[in-house]
Amino acid sequence: MVDHYIVTTATPDRATAARLAASAVQARLAATAQVHGPVTSFWWHLGEQGEGEEWVAIFKTTSVRYVELESHLVAEHTWDNPEVTAVKIEAASAGYLTWLEKTTSVDGEG
Template sequence: MSDFLQVTTTAADRTTAADLARSAVRARLAASAQVSGPVTSFFWHLGEQGEGEEWQVTLKTTAERYPELEAHLRREHPWDNPEVTALPLVAASDDYLAWLRRTVNPEQ
């Protein structure tokens, strides 16, 4: 796994998405977070196809902090089974990665 990750989740409204982003950054589980939307999602849920508007939250963190970030998002999210996915950051400037690592370090 990459040392650095881009994590996403979705929420039903902007307020919930912003609360998730804010609380993760405040807890230093993510160095930054962006809320975008609404986006239109198409999905299967409870055996039925659905679609709806959602707000996407994109967070940057380290692989080391990911388990705590995932637990935080699952605990704070109003949905029983929210999307929490992560993709490796395969390239970024050295200065940005140093800032990201420093920012999510709870000792700083």
């Protein structure tokens, strides 16, 4: 059985988020991607609390393509240790899930 995921990463600017979104969809690692922002983020990093503006890229993919998508995002990201998180889609319309699977398949029927 194929699982379906919503995958997110944060980036320092819109251009980076858009580049990651476009390249992941072009490679069919994700069926779709959206870029949101700017958002204000608060974090701990290198022992200090920080605050700053970030952009968020959201991807829809399958368990079949997740590892490749994660590797792509980490390799192409501008940060050394980027956030890449995935949440399983528990429910969605059957037609949407079928489209997601076809679009991210190797033959890319979507």
